[in-house]
Every structure is written in C-alpha cells, then in structure tokens.
Amino acid sequence: MNAIEVHDLKKNYRIVRKEPGIAGSLKHLISPRYEELSAVKGITFQIPQGESVAFLGANGAGKSTTIKMLTGIMQPSGGTIKVMGKDPFSDRIRNAKKIGVVFGQKTQLWWDIPVAETFRLLKKIYEIPEEQYRKNMEKFSNILGLQEFMDQPARKLSLGQRVRADLAAALVHDPPILFLDEPTIGIDVAVKQKIYGFLKEINRERKTTILLTSHDMKDLESLCDRLIILEKGEILFDDPMDRLFEIYGEGLSLEEIIIELFEHRRVS
Amino acid sequence: MKKYLAYLRCGFLDGCAYRQYFITGMLANFIQAVVLFFVWKSIFHYQEVISGYTWEIMKQYVFVSFLCNSIFSMGFEMDAAERIIKGDIILDLLKPVSYRTMLFFRMLGTAGMEFAVTFVLVGGIYLCINGVQYLDFFRTVLFLIALLMGMGIKFCLQYLFSLLCFYTDNAYGVSKARETLTNFFSGALVPLAMFPGILREAVNFLPFRGIVYTPCCIFIGFFSIRECIFNIFLQFIWILVLGGLGTLLGKKAFSVISMYGG
Numbered sequence: 001m002n003a004i005e006v007h008d009l010k011k012n013y014r015i016v017r018k019e020p021g022i023a024g025s026l027k028h029l030i031s032p033r034y035e036e037l038s039a040v041k042g043i044t045f046q047i048p049q050g051e052s053v054a055f056l057g058a059n060g061a062g063k064s065t066t067i068k069m070l071t072g073i074m075q076p077s078g079g080t081i082k083v084m085g086k087d088p089f090s091d092r093i094r095n096a097k098k099i100g101v102v103f104g105q106k107t108q109l110w111w112d113i114p115v116a117e118t119f120r121l122l123k124k125i126y127e128i129p130e131e132q133y134r135k136n137m138e139k140f141s142n143i144l145g146l147q148e149f150m151d152q153p154a155r156k157l158s159l160g161q162r163v164r165a166d167l168a169a170a171l172v173h174d175p176p177i178l179f180l181d182e183p184t185i186g187i188d189v190a191v192k193q194k195i196y197g198f199l200k201e202i203n204r205e206r207k208t209t210i211l212l213t214s215h216d217m218k219d220l221e222s223l224c225d226r227l228i229i230l231e232k233g234e235i236l237f238d239d240p241m242d243r244l245f246e247i248y249g250e251g252l253s254l255e256e257i258i259i260e261l262f263e264h265r266r267v268s
Numbered sequence: 269m270k271k272y273l274a275y276l277r278c279g280f281l282d283g284c285a286y287r288q289y290f291i292t293g294m295l296a297n298f299i300q301a302v303v304l305f306f307v308w309k310s311i312f313h314y315q316e317v318i319s320g321y322t323w324e325i326m327k328q329y330v331f332v333s334f335l336c337n338s339i340f341s342m343g344f345e346m347d348a349a350e351r352i353i354k355g356d357i358i359l360d361l362l363k364p365v366s367y368r369t370m371l372f373f374r375m376l377g378t379a380g381m382e383f384a385v386t387f388v389l390v391g392g393i394y395l396c397i398n399g400v401q402y403l404d405f406f407r408t409v410l411f412l413i414a415l416l417m418g419m420g421i422k423f424c425l426q427y428l429f430s431l432l433c434f435y436t437d438n439a440y441g442v443s444k445a446r447e448t449l450t451n452f453f454s455g456a457l458v459p460l461a462m463f464p465g466i467l468r469e470a471v472n473f474l475p476f477r478g479i480v481y482t483p484c485c486i487f488i489g490f491f492s493i494r495e496c497i498f499n500i501f502l503q504f505i506w507i508l509v510l511g512g513l514g515t516l517l518g519k520k521a522f523s524v525i526s527m528y529g530g
Contacts, residue, residue: 073361075523096364108359110278112285117278124274125365153285 003084003177003209004047004070010078011040011065011233039065041233042079047226049176050207052199054220054241056258057230063213066230067181070211071101083177097126100170104182107166109154115165116150119172126173133172140168143198160191167195171202178202180212184219192216196223217255229261237261271365272373279377293343294385301334301390304457319462325488328402329459331394332411332487336480337456338386339419342447344375345426349439352430358525368514372423407487410496414483417503421478424510425450431514434521455481475510478503 017033018024040062047053055063068074070081072088072095081088088095109118123133141147144164149157157165163183170178180199184192196219202208203223214220220227227244229237237244241254248257283290308330312323321329348371351357360367429446433439451457453476460471460481471477482499485491491499 068358071362073358074525092361093364093366096362099362101362103359106356106359108362110282113278113281117281121274121278125271125363127271 001049002046002082003049003051004045004211005082006046006066006070006079007044007081008042008079009040009044009066009069009076009081010038010042011062011069011074012036012038012077038077039233040069040076043230043233043235044079045228045235045238047209047211049209050203051226052203052210052212052224053226053228054224055211055213055228055230056220057213057236058262061230062233063230064181067101067179067211067213071099071179072096097173098175099177099179100173100175101179102163102166102170102181102183104163104180104185107154107162108169109157109162109165111155112153114151114153115146115157118154118165118169119150122169122172128173132174136172136174137168140171143201144168144194160187163187164191164195167198171208174206175208177209178211180210180214182213182215184214184216192219199223217253217258221254229258231262272369275365275370275373276377276380279374279379280381281377282374283378283381290382293341293382294389297334297338297386298389301331301393304334305330319459321459321461327397328394328488329484331390331397332484333456333459333480335386335390336415336418336483337451337454338390339383340375340379340422340426341382342443344379345430345446346439346443348375348426349430349433349442352433353437353439361522361525368427368518371427375423402488404489406493407489407496410493410500411483411487414478414486414496414500414503417500417507418479418483420507421475421503421510422450424507424514425475427514428510428517431517431521434524450476450479453477454479455484459484475506478506 013036014034015037016028017035018028039060043062043066055066057063065074069076070083070088072083072092075089083095084098086095109115110121119137122128128136137146141150144167146165146168149161149165154162154165167183178199184195187195199210199212200223203210210223212220212224221241225240227237227239227241228235244254244257245252248260252260305327308326309323311318312326316322351360357367360370363370425446429442432442436442453460453471453474455477456479460468460477463471471481478499482503486496486499
C-alpha cells in the first residue's frame with residue numbers, strides 16, 4: 001500500500017511586485033501589483049509505506065511547499081494528494097494523528113515552560129497509552145540524550161538540543177509517516193550523526209515512512225533509499241539512490257553528481 | 269476534552285513563567301481601575317445625576333465593569349495574531365485538535381490566573397468602598413453566568429479579528445482596533461445609557477454590550493429578572509452568531525495560508 005500518493009500537484013503563490021526605492025514602496029501602498037508564481041508545477045509520485053525518500057533541490061525548488069501540502073496545513077492550487085488514503089487538507093485533524101513533522105527552522109516546543117511539559121501535552125493530545133509513552137520516552141531519551149534538558153524551557157536549549165527534542169516530539173505518538181524539513185540545519189556533526197542514526201533505526205524498526213529535505217548529501221545518501229530531485233517546481237529525477245550512481249558513474253559522490261546535474265541542466 | 273484541559277494546563281504554566289511580567293500587568297490594571305474611579309468621582313462632583321446614574325451606582329459600575337472587561341486582554345490575541353504572521357500557526361495546525369478550541373483553552377489557562385487575581389483584587393476594593401449592602405445572591409449568580417457569556421463573546425471577537433491577520437499582516441493594528449471598539453461599545457469606559465440618542469439605540473444591536481454592559485446591569489439591578497434572562501439569552505445568540513462567523517472566516521483564512529511561513 002502506498003503511504004503517500006501525489007498526482008499532478010500544483011501550488012501557486014501570489015507575490016508582491018514592488019519597484020525599488022522609496023517611490024516604488026509608496027506606489028505599492030497605493031496600488032499594489034501582484035504576480036502569480038508557481039512554486040510547484042504539477043508533480044506526481046507515490047511513496048510506499050516504509051520507504052525513506054529524500055527531497056533534493058536548490059533553495060526555492062518547491063520542497064518545503066510540497067511538504068506543507070502533504071502535511072495538510074496548506075491547500076494545493078491543483079492536483080490531488082492522498083496520505084494514507086485521505087486528503088490531508090480537508091481531513092486535517094485525522095491526518096495530523098498519522099504524521100510526525102519537524103521543521104528545522106521552527107520548534108513545536110513551548111518556549112517558556114519545561115520541555116517535559118510539552119511531552120506531557122503531546123501524550124494527552126495524541127491520546128498515547130501510558131505504556132507506549134513510557135517506552136518511547138525511555139528509548140528516545142537514551143538515544144537522543146533528552147534527560148539532560150527535560151526540565152529546561154525551550155528558550156534555554158541550544159539548537160542541537162532543541163532539534164533532538166523536536167524530533168522526539170514528532171515521533172512520540174508512533175506516526176507511520178514522518179516529514180522532516182531540513183531537520184539538521186545549523187547542527188554540528190556529532191549531533192547530526194546522532195540524529196541520522198536515530199532516524200535509520202526508526203525507519204528500520206517501525207517501518208516508518210520518512211520524507212526528508214536536506215542539503216547534507218552525505219546523510220541523505222546513508223539514510224534514504226530513494227531520491228526525488230526537484231527543480232523549479234518540477235521533478236527532475238525520481239529513482240532509487242543507486243540508479244543515480246549507475247547513470248553518473250560510481251566514482252563520484254552524491255554531491256558531485258548533484259552539482260553536475262544542476263550545471264548540466266542550466267546549460268541545456 | 270482531556271486534550272484541551274492539557275492545553276489549559278500549559279497555558280497556565282506559560283502565564284506563570286514570567287513573574288515580573290505578571291506583576292506589572294496586574295499593577296497596570298489596578299492603576300487603570302483607580303484612575304477611572306477618580307475620573308468619575310470628579311464628574312459626579314459637578315453633576316449629581318447623569319442619565320439616571322448617581323455616584324452611588326457609579327461606584328459599583330466602575331469596578332464591576334472593570335472586572336467584566338479584564339479577561340482576555342489584548343496581549344493574548346496579539347500572541348495568536350503574531351503566530352499567524354510569523355507562520356508559527358502551522359505548528360498549531362499540525363496537531364490533531366480544533367485550532368479554535370485549542371486557542372480558547374490555551375488563552376483561558378494563561379488568562380485564568382490573571383483573572384483570578386483581578387477578581388480578588390477588584391472584588392476586595394469593591395467591598396471596601398461599597399460594602400455588602402448591594403449584594404444579592406440570586407443576582408450574583410445571574411451575574412456570574414452573564415460574565416462567562418461575556419467572556420465567550422469577547423473570545424469570539426478576538427478570534428475573528430486575529431484571523432484578519434491572514435490578510436492584513438498587522439497584529440498590533442488588528443488587536444488595537446478590536447480593543448478600542450470593545451472598550452467603547454461594551455460600556456467598559458462609559459455606561460451605554462449615557463450615550464446620545466441614536467447611538468444608544470444602535471449599540472443594542474451590536475455584540476459588544478454583552479461583554480460588559482449586560483453583566484453590569486444584572487449585577488447593579490437595572491434589569492428585572494425577566495430582562496436578565498432575556499439578555500443572557502441574547503448573549504448566547506451572539507456567541508452562536510460570532511462563532512459561526514469565525515468558522516466561516518476560518519475556513520477561508522486557512523486556505524490562504526500559503527503566504528506564510530516561507
């Protein structure tokens with residue numbers, strides 16, 4: 001069964017067209033001009049349960065937009081999405097139970113109260129049975145080292161601690177699907193390793209479907225079976241990771257291949 | 269329901285996080301009430317009766333109206349509005365809970381503590397000045413019901429206004445506009461009976477009077493029991509209407525969420 005089915009998915013944004021300088025800004029106040037920008041231009045793909053897929057692409061390629069639509073918080077401009085057989089936007093609450101999400105740039109931890117309280121809240125809102133909650137927390141604490149800062153409010157955590165806690169928070173209700181949007185942005189190597197090791201284990205043990213965007217090629221390579229490369233809102237490549245190496249030669253690293261791919265694309 | 273009680277708890281803890289902030293907020297409230305008291309005192313010094321109000325009545329009105337308007341102050345809706353503008357609202361929408369109900373309980377948790385302290389403080393001042401001579405058990409019960417209904421109306425209005433941030437990008441402007449409208453048309457600043465002709469009639473058709481004026485009139489005894497019941501019923505109708513509007517606008521607003529959260 002496919003965990004995620006996306007068909008001809010589109011998203012257009014309305015962006016402001018402002019002329020430069022003070023005159024331009026004043027003009028914008030009186031008669032604003034807008035322009036349609038299509039961030040995602042009709043992409044189609046399926047992801048079976050248990051697969052781990054990397055989304056790759058330059059900044060602004062449409063990765064985050066796609067993830068936001070898959071998580072049900074953003075309405076597509078066109079096309080259809082099925083997550084576990086349901087439309088995530090119109091069925092937001094039910095969809096939310098089945099997914100875990102980490103946005104590396106944001107945190108779902110409560111800013112001013114101890115991290116432990118956030119977890120307590122999650123236990124209640126996802127209606128996690130006591131036994132499962134205790135087991136998960138024990139496991140996450142061991143691997144991610146949460147206990148050292150559980151009694152601290154989120155505002156006092158370092159970035160690495162925060163991301164570790166956010167990751168545990170996204171997984172505490174055992175979601176079958178996990179979305180990660182640049183989870184390791186700005187994270188040091190040691191923590192990064194910890195996080196990817198953890199994700200690998202989760203993916204293997206629980207058959208959690210993982211959809212991940214990142215710019216860390218090395219980590220993507222070790223974690224993900226499949227690669228979807230987006231460029232300017234379209235799918236440029238969608239195949240198993242190995243296939244990329246078959247095409248471009250085994251000698252190259254993923255990073256080199258990607259650079260070449262983008263360069264090549266730009267020329268042609 | 270358990271889910272939302274958990275939000276209430278976190279909201280409460282959040283409200284307790286900053287002691288200085290809390291104390292300053294309380295102090296500001298206190299000063300406001302006292303200032304209003306002396307303004308009215310000096311006005312009644314020159315004129316004994318204004319639109320049927322005497323100083324004896326006004327001494328009650330000042331504190332009761334202050335109490336009615338003190339829950340869910342502007343800061344809370346600004347919080348919600350700012351989350352919309354910064355895009356943090358997406359984190360709220362990723363939870364398997366109704367956004368509006370969640371917001372209500374979170375705000376109630378944070379505001380609850382502040383309201384409890386205000387209740388004791390303002391209630392204490394009221395008793396010092398007026399004593400227990402005007403208190404009537406049945407009226408007080410009706411007043412408390414009307415007070416809760418008033419909170420409901422206020423929350424519905426705040427929710428509606430915070431949704432406007434999806435379109436306006438200005439949390440302060442939207443919250444300030446809501447606050448000013450509420451303060452004026454609810455009777456928090458001036459009893460509605462003192463409004464001139466047409467305006468006095470017009471405010472009867474607005475939801476704001478349910479926040480302050482209705483509970484105040486019930487408490488002070490301007491309404492007969494029949495009128496009390498009718499006005500509480502009216503508050504209830506407004507909650508349904510504003511709640512319905514909130515649902516409609518919410519549906520529309522969440523579909524334009526694309527603009528936020530890069």
